[in-house]
Amino acid sequence: MITLKVNGETKELDVPDDMPLLWAIRDVANLTGTKFGCGMAQCGACTVHMNGQPIRSCVTPVRQAQGKEITTIEAIGSDEVGQRVQQAWLDLGVAQCGYCQSGQIMTATALLKQDPNPSDEQITNAMSGNLCRCGTYTRIRQAIHKAAGHEEEQS
Secondary structure (H helix, E strand, O other), X not given: OEEEEEOOEEEEEOOOOOOEHHHHHHHHOOOOOOOOOOOOOOOOOOEEXXXXXXXXXXXXXXXXXXXXXXEOOOOHHHOHHXXXXXXXXXXXXXOOOOOOHHHHHHHXXXXXXXXXXXXXXXXXHHHOOOOOOOOOXXXXXXXXXXXXXXXXXXX
């Protein structure tokens, strides 16, 4: 039995301790907003926060999450920065297919919590591990700037 604190709630999950956190979240806790992409921590679709830091849940054993605060896309809107990021995503119509967007939003929120006024270079570096097959990178950057309080993309 693994005890996790996910989105502020304690969950007792009957899973092996080496199960990837992604599958514990999706299949056992029924929080399906976090997506499976590559299974190798290369695409970012599975990004969640562990103690406020973005991690790839597809390669993180659930045992590493015990005793830590896990936040998924389902709860990011309860955070002020997460709300701003989600609203900027909506305002700018960032998503096309939407599959990668939960991971993108989780990474962008972590970036803005670490640096509330990132440069284009900092955004590129922070977001480089999140792939978007639809190619919405320009709108993602614009949305991050908007969530930071800038209406226009910085140069």
